[in-house]
Amino acid sequence: MIESFLFMLGIGAACSIVLSFASKVFYVYEDPKIALVEDNLEGANCGGCGYTGCSAAAQAVVAGQASPTVCVISSSREKVENIAEIVGMPIGTAEASLSYNMCNGGYRATDKYNYLGVMSCKAMEIVFGGKRDCHIGCLGLGDCVKACAFGALIIGKEGFPVVDDDKCVGCGACEKACPKNIIEVRTLSEKLLKMNQQNDPLAPCSQTCPAEIDIPRYIALAKAGKYKEAVQVIRMRNPLPLTCGRVCPHPCEDECRRGIEDEPVSINQIKRFVSDFEMESGSRIPIKCAPDTGKKVAIIGSGPSGMSCAYFLRRIGHKVSIFEAMPKLGGMVRYGIPEYRLPDKVLDWELDGILNLGINAFTHVRFGKDFGLGSLVASGYSAVFIGIGAWEDYDLGIEGEDLEGCFTGINFLSRISQGEKLELGKTACVIGGGNTAIDCVRTLLRAGLEKVYLVYRRTRKEMPANEVEIVASEEEGIDFIFLAAPTKVVGNDAGHVSKLEYLKMELGEPDDSGRRRPEPIKGSETLIDVDTVITAIGQSPEASFKDQNPHRRLTELELTRWNTIENDPEVLTTTIPYVFTAGDAATGPSLVVEAIGGGRRAARSIDMFLKGEKITPASDSLRQKRIRESIFEEVKGIEKIKRAKMPELPVEKRLDSYVEVDLVLPEKDAIAEANRCLDCCRLCYNPDKQQPFV
Amino acid sequence: MDLILLAIGCIFVNNILLAQFLGNCPFLGTSNKMETAVGMSMAVVFVLVMAGVISWMVDHYLLKTLDIEYLRTVSFILVIASLVQFVEMFLKKSIPALYAGLGIFLPLITTNCAVMGVCLINIKEEYTFVQVLVSSFSYAVGFGLALIIFAGLRERINIARVPKPLQDTSIGLITAGILSLSFFAFKGMV
Numbered sequence: 113m114i115e116s117f118l119f120m121l122g123i124g125a126a127c128s129i130v131l132s133f134a135s136k137v138f139y140v141y142e143d144p145k146i147a148l149v150e151d152n153l154e155g156a157n158c159g160g161c162g163y164t165g166c167s168a169a170a171q172a173v174v175a176g177q178a179s180p181t182v183c184v185i186s187s188s189r190e191k192v193e194n195i196a197e198i199v200g201m202p203i204g205t206a207e208a209s210l211s212y213n214m215c216n217g218g219y220r221a222t223d224k225y226n227y228l229g230v231m232s233c234k235a236m237e238i239v240f241g242g243k244r245d246c247h248i249g250c251l252g253l254g255d256c257v258k259a260c261a262f263g264a265l266i267i268g269k270e271g272f273p274v275v276d277d278d279k280c281v282g283c284g285a286c287e288k289a290c291p292k293n294i295i296e297v298r299t300l301s302e303k304l305l306k307m308n309q310q311n312d313p314l315a316p317c318s319q320t321c322p323a324e325i326d327i328p329r330y331i332a333l334a335k336a337g338k339y340k341e342a343v344q345v346i347r348m349r350n351p352l353p354l355t356c357g358r359v360c361p362h363p364c365e366d367e368c369r370r371g372i373e374d375e376p377v378s379i380n381q382i383k384r385f386v387s388d389f390e391m392e393s394g395s396r397i398p399i400k401c402a403p404d405t406g407k408k409v410a411i412i413g414s415g416p417s418g419m420s421c422a423y424f425l426r427r428i429g430h431k432v433s434i435f436e437a438m439p440k441l442g443g444m445v446r447y448g449i450p451e452y453r454l455p456d457k458v459l460d461w462e463l464d465g466i467l468n469l470g471i472n473a474f475t476h477v478r479f480g481k482d483f484g485l486g487s488l489v490a491s492g493y494s495a496v497f498i499g500i501g502a503w504e505d506y507d508l509g510i511e512g513e514d515l516e517g518c519f520t521g522i523n524f525l526s527r528i529s530q531g532e533k534l535e536l537g538k539t540a541c542v543i544g545g546g547n548t549a550i551d552c553v554r555t556l557l558r559a560g561l562e563k564v565y566l567v568y569r570r571t572r573k574e575m576p577a578n579e580v581e582i583v584a585s586e587e588e589g590i591d592f593i594f595l596a597a598p599t600k601v602v603g604n605d606a607g608h609v610s611k612l613e614y615l616k617m618e619l620g621e622p623d624d625s626g627r628r629r630p631e632p633i634k635g636s637e638t639l640i641d642v643d644t645v646i647t648a649i650g651q652s653p654e655a656s657f658k659d660q661n662p663h664r665r666l667t668e669l670e671l672t673r674w675n676t677i678e679n680d681p682e683v684l685t686t687t688i689p690y691v692f693t694a695g696d697a698a699t700g701p702s703l704v705v706e707a708i709g710g711g712r713r714a715a716r717s718i719d720m721f722l723k724g725e726k727i728t729p730a731s732d733s734l735r736q737k738r739i740r741e742s743i744f745e746e747v748k749g750i751e752k753i754k755r756a757k758m759p760e761l762p763v764e765k766r767l768d769s770y771v772e773v774d775l776v777l778p779e780k781d782a783i784a785e786a787n788r789c790l791d792c793c794r795l796c797y798n799p800d801k802q803q804p805f806v
Numbered sequence: 807m808d809l810i811l812l813a814i815g816c817i818f819v820n821n822i823l824l825a826q827f828l829g830n831c832p833f834l835g836t837s838n839k840m841e842t843a844v845g846m847s848m849a850v851v852f853v854l855v856m857a858g859v860i861s862w863m864v865d866h867y868l869l870k871t872l873d874i875e876y877l878r879t880v881s882f883i884l885v886i887a888s889l890v891q892f893v894e895m896f897l898k899k900s901i902p903a904l905y906a907g908l909g910i911f912l913p914l915i916t917t918n919c920a921v922m923g924v925c926l927i928n929i930k931e932e933y934t935f936v937q938v939l940v941s942s943f944s945y946a947v948g949f950g951l952a953l954i955i956f957a958g959l960r961e962r963i964n965i966a967r968v969p970k971p972l973q974d975t976s977i978g979l980i981t982a983g984i985l986s987l988s989f990f991a992f993k994g995m996v
Contacts, residue, residue, distance in 0.1 A: 116874055123868075123881055127888035134892050138899035232965040 145174045148198050152191045153183045174199055181209075181282070209282035209299040211264065211275045215250040215292075215313045216328065218271030221796040237291035246795040248311055250294050259289035301402045301428035304348060305716040310732035310739060315792035317364040317379060319738055322709040323356075323420075325349040327364060327379055328791050334386050335786040340397050342386040347399065350708050351423035352416060354391060354462045355445055357384025358454050358774065360705050361578045367738075369792050373750040377789045378777075381758060385782035391458070396465055402429035407722045410435060410493040412479045415443020416704045417695025418499035419466055420711025421718070426469045428719055433493070434471060437478040439530070441467075444501045444696065445704060447526035448548070450555045451770035458772075480657025485665050485691070495690045495718045498677060499711065502651040502696035508543065512601030513647070517609035521548040521648025528555055537643020541565035541612055543598055544648035545575040550585050552646045557588050557767055565640065567593045569617055569630045584773065587763050593640070595619070597632055601645055611639045653677070653697045676700050682729040684714040692718055742794045749799025756785040809940050811996050816944035818992040822920050823952040824982070825989055829920025833953060834978055836911070838964075843957035847950030849911035851943065854921055856893065857886045858942030861925035862935065882925055890915060920949060956985060 150170040163169040163178070172178040173195060180195040222245040229235055233255040236242050242251045250272040257265045257273065264279035265286055273286070273295055284297045294313070298306070308314060308324045317327040326345055333342035346353045360380050368376030390397060407430045411422045414436040422432045440446055441463050445454065467473055477483060479500065488496055505520030507513055517537065519527075521544065527534060540561050542552045545568040556564045566585075568575060571594045575582060595617040602611035616636035619628040652675040658666055670678040670687045677693045679686050684694050694710030696702060720727045759775040766773055777785065790797035822828050836846040861882050869875050894912045897905040915921055924945045928938045959981050968977050 115872065116877055119868075119872060119874055119877060120880070120884075123864075123884060127884055131888055131891055131895075134895050138895040140898050230965055231967045235965050 143174050145198055146170045149173050149195050152194045152198070209284075209297050209302075210277055211280045211282065211286050211295055211297050212303065213250070213273050213275060213295050215248070215272050215294045215793065216270070216332075216791065217244070217246060217249040217313065217793045217796045218252060218268070220270070220798060221246055221249050221793075234289070234291050242292065246313075246793070248292060248294070248313055248794065249796070251292060255289040255291070256286035256295050259285040261285065265295075299402070300400060301719070304424055304427055305712070305719060307713070307716065307730040308734035309730055310734055312734070313794045314734070314739065314742070315794070315797075316367040316369055316738065316742055317792070319734060319742070320367040320736060321349075321364045322703065322706040322736060323350045323712070324709060324734075325364075328789065328793070330386070331377070331379070331382055331786050331789040332791055334382050335783060335789070337783070339386045339389045340393075343390045343397055346383060346387065347397075349712065350705070351420055351466055352445070352462055352704070352708060353383055353387035354458050355416070355454060356380070356705055356708070357387050358458070358772075359445075359449055361703060363703075363705075367743075369744060369747050369790055369797060370750060370788060372744060372747045374752045374788075375755040378756050378758070378785050379789075381756060381777050382782055382786050382789075385777050385779070388776045391461055396468070399427065399465070399469060401427045401469055404431070405429040405722070407431065407495075408433070408491075408493045409495045409497065409718060409722075410488045411497045411499065413437075413443055413499040413501060413695075413697070414441040414463075414473065415499055415501045415695055415707060416445055417501075417697070417707035417711040417714070418443065418497065419463065420708040421497045421499060421692075421694060421715045422471050422711075423466050423469065424712050424715035425718060426466075426471050428715070430719070430722065432471045434473040435477050435479065435483065436473065436475045438526075439475055441473055441475065443499075444503070444522075447529045448522055448551070450525060450551050450558075451529065452554065452558065452766070452773050453551070455772050478657075480659075480666075485688075489690075495692065495721055497711075497714055497718065498686075498691060498693045498697060499695045499707070499714075500653060500657070500697045502653045502676075502701045504652050504654040504675070505647060506650045506652065508598060508647055508649065510598055510600055512603055512609075513645075515601055515603040515609050516607055517644050518601060519644065519646045521552055521646060522651055524552055524646050524648075525555065528559070534559075536561060539563045539565075539642045540644035540646065541567050541593075541640065541642045542646045542648055543567045544650070545570065545577060546648065546650065547577045547581060548651070549646075549648040550577045550581045552648050553585050553590050554581075554588060556644070556646075557585075557590070558770055561644075563591060564589075565591045565593050565642070567596050567598060567612070567614060569595065569597045570619065570627065571595060574627045584760075588766060595630060596638075597630070599637065602639070609642060609645050612642050612645055613637055613639050651696075651701050653700075674700055682713075682733060682735065683717045683727050684710060685717060685727055690721065692721075739794065747790075747797075747799075749801050750790075751800040753788050753800070755788070756781040809937070812937060812940055813944040815996040816941050817948040817951065818989065819996050820945075821948040821952055821989050821992075822924065822945045823949055824986040826923065827986075828923040829918055829949060832914060832918065832920075833956065833982070834975060836914075837953055837957040837960050837978070840954070840957045840961060842911075843953045846911050846914075847946075847953050849915060850918075850920070850949050851946040853890060853893065853912065853915045854924055854946035854949075855939065855942045857889060857921050857925055858928055858938050859935075860885055860889055862928055862933075862938045865929050878929065879922075879926070882922060886921060886925070920945075952985070952989075956982065959985070 150167055153166040153170060155166050163172055169178060169182050173180060173182055180192050180199065223243045224245055225243055227236055227243045229239060231253050233251040233253045236251050236253060241247055244251060252267060252271040254267045257267055262279050262281055264276045265273050268274035282297050286295045287297045308319060315328045318324065321327060330342040330345040333345060343353060350356055357380060362380040364379050365376040370377050409425050409430050409432050411418045411432060411434045414434045418434060422434055426432045438447060442459050446459055485496060503522055505522050507520065536559055538561060540556050542549050549566060553564050553566050572592065596614040597617055598612055598614045600613040601609055602613060604610040615632045616638065617630035617632050620631040621629055623629040655671055655675045665688060668688050669691060672678055676699065677686055677697050679693050679698045684692050684698060686693055692714045694714040695707035698710060699706065717727045756777055761771065761773045761775065820826060823833050832846055836842045864881060864885055865878060869878055890912055924942055928941060933941060960978060963977055963981065
């Protein structure tokens with residue numbers, strides 16, 4: 113008994129002595145941070161992060177190979193922040209990611225062949241890339257579901273994975289398991305800055321939208337009565353849904369698949385309905401922003417491009433200040449679009465929502481006059497966005513244009529919009545055929561003029577203005593003078609406009625733009641009596657900021673011959689590395705939605721610039737090109753259903769005031785319209801009636 | 807010749823996993839991925855040879871001379887645990903590359919029944935020192951062989967259609983059973 117006791121004691125002592133010596137001899141220095149980081153991990157040793165155990169993960173974090181968010185089962189933001197603090201990483205990198213599925217095809221997608229193999233996407237993908245007709249579509253066997261250790265994924269009843277955001281920890285297992293790259297784990301910032309790419313499951317409408325809004329997704333939400341969620345989907349791409357819902361000429365509807373067999377879905381009306389719903393509901397949907405990065409960006413110009421750029425930069429965590437020359441924010445959207453199309457109080461509500469994200473705005477400060485690039489850099493702004501729009505009207509270059517009573521389009525609209533009372537007389541004529549010209553005509557009619565002519569050198573068919581706008585102006589009593597080229601403005605003795613002389617034209621051969629070139633008829637000079645002449649034949653950016661403050665650096669900013677800022681249209685960089693641009697200042701006069709898309713594109717480049725990365729375009733960036741295989745000649749299974757008619761103010765009520773003319777759809781009609789949507793993806797869609805099997 | 811027969815016997819006929827059913831926890835635990843199975847096998851080879859030798863020495867020079875063989879099991883546990891700890895420290899300092907490969911598996915083997923079992927078998931069969939070396943190494947190779955075959959099978963099973971009640975460990979155990987049956991074909995070879 114004694115000897116066994118002594119033996120065990122002896123052998124135990126021997127072992128412990130050997131080990132204690134060994135621990136001294138074989139001591140390896142370990143960073144004390146590793147132990148601290150490990151304390152903040154969950155300690156489950158689950159290996160979900162891809163490292164062998166928590167201590168290996170802690171080592172990787174300290175070595176800077178893994179981010180503080182490495183632990184996939186830790187849901188506590190506090191712990192992540194602790195880790196970030198220990199390793200001294202900026203909190204900005206600790207942004208959580210979530211899984212996101214882009215395909216909405218599922219079971220409705222057509223199959224290429226009968227599959228009898230192993231029920232796994234990976235196995236099926238090996239055989240001819242899967243049985244689905246669509247080469248990028250979801251196979252629906254749920255490898256991602258099996259890969260998810262947190263039960264955050266299910267294959268929904270439509271046959272594609274549905275993510276439960278509350279359960280998802282962003283570990284990335286599903287992304288790795290998916291052989292088709294459909295399910296992606298992305299942070300909010302990455303999702304906000306995602307550009308449409310050739311291999312994305314995109315419906316034709318989303319490919320066309322210059323702002324790249326996920327149109328089928330928000331329409332599907334609207335259909336389900338989830339209006340607020342629908343607005344959130346729109347806000348992922350477009351910060352100005354109220355504005356766009358009113359003024360967008362909706363190029364998306366031209367590509368609508370239903371439009372091939374029937375009238376296209378009234379996409380913009382649905383957008384207007386859901387965004388108006390948010391405004392009328394009285395409460396704003398909270399907008400999530402990524403953690404602060406501490407970088408500052410200056411935005412010059414608060415038009416749609418500047419607002420969009422500011423909004424996206426703010427949402428991905430940068431500090432943004434807006435500098436605006438006019439008394440109020442909004443740029444061309446406020447001053448160029450008349451009150452009856454976009455009421456000021458609607459715009460104010462929308463812009464307030466963006467400023468509420470924590471954006472500083474300074475008004476009455478003009479670039480080049482009150483501040484320059486140098487002062488911005490000196491105040492700590494790391495990048496500058498120039499979105500100054502196109503405010504300078506072209507003039508006709510004809511005699512008498514400087515007489516009293518002559519105005520130019522944008523100048524006229526912005527003065528009216530600021531409440532200036534102009535002496536306009538009784539008869540006016542507007543020269544031009546674009547939207548600005550129509551806006552001037554409709555504003556003049558509201559200002560109480562008896563007769564308003566629109567002088568255009570081609571015919572109605574060639575007018576670049578939106579068809580709905582032309583129709584509305586016809587209802588309101590416009591007088592067209594087509595095929596007319598103004599030659600002279602005639603004044604009276606007091607130096608005021610009294611007559612306009614023009615030459616009649618006839619259409620000749622088509623020119624480069626495919627429109628028939630108008631040619632003057634000799635000796636056809638005609639005179640009309642007018643009190644006011646407004647020239648609205650196009651605009652260019654106002655580039656006087658370059659001369660007013662000859663900052664050494666600013667001379668490097670190159671302009672094109674149309675006065676737009678020289679830029680790379682894909683990434684919107686300029687000739688100065690830290691200066692970016694978008695909107696009309698970059699493209700020349702264009703659509704609001706184009707400027708919004710440009711603002712987001714510029715925000716992406718600015719973000720890359722601030723991170724010190726090389727600014728590269730997204731690979732296979734679509735940028736409003738069409739995906740060939742997704743554009744159909746004919747669409748089967750369509751039943752003709754009437755498109756919802758937009759309610760309008762009756763004509764007799766319109767002209768007394770500047771009250772908004774176009775009204776929002778009633779809820780019933782909006783849902784009916786949403787139900788007309790085929791919920792298209794790249795190839796598949798929901799037909800109205802099932803096709804018999806051939 | 808005897809040693810070769812002994813080796814074959816230990817690897818195939820008396821395979822520690824599939825014939826003696828020792829060390830089932832790492833067999834099921836580390837066989838989900840080929841990568842970890844290979845790492846585990848290497849660690850077992852390494853530890854088992856050392857443990858076999860040390861335990862034989864403890865038995866031969868201490869327990870037998872002092873005539874206290876009834877303390878064999880408890881002293882083996884102590885010695886093997888200390889040995890694994892020591893090896894872990896040694897590797898970390900001296901051969902970091904090997905430590906990086908085997909590191910996380912070493913603590914798993916500390917109280918592994920396969921290791922303990924082999925040490926006890928060595929004593930029971932009254933092997934000489936050379937025989938102990940060969941048998942420990944061969945048992946470890948047998949362990950690795952079974953583990954790697956099994957990991958390969960499980961990787962296939964993971965993408966197969968398995969009825970819900972049988973998924974994961976259940977189908978693993980069934981497969982292990984069938985694999986074990988096939989190893990019984992070696993019975994009577996030696």
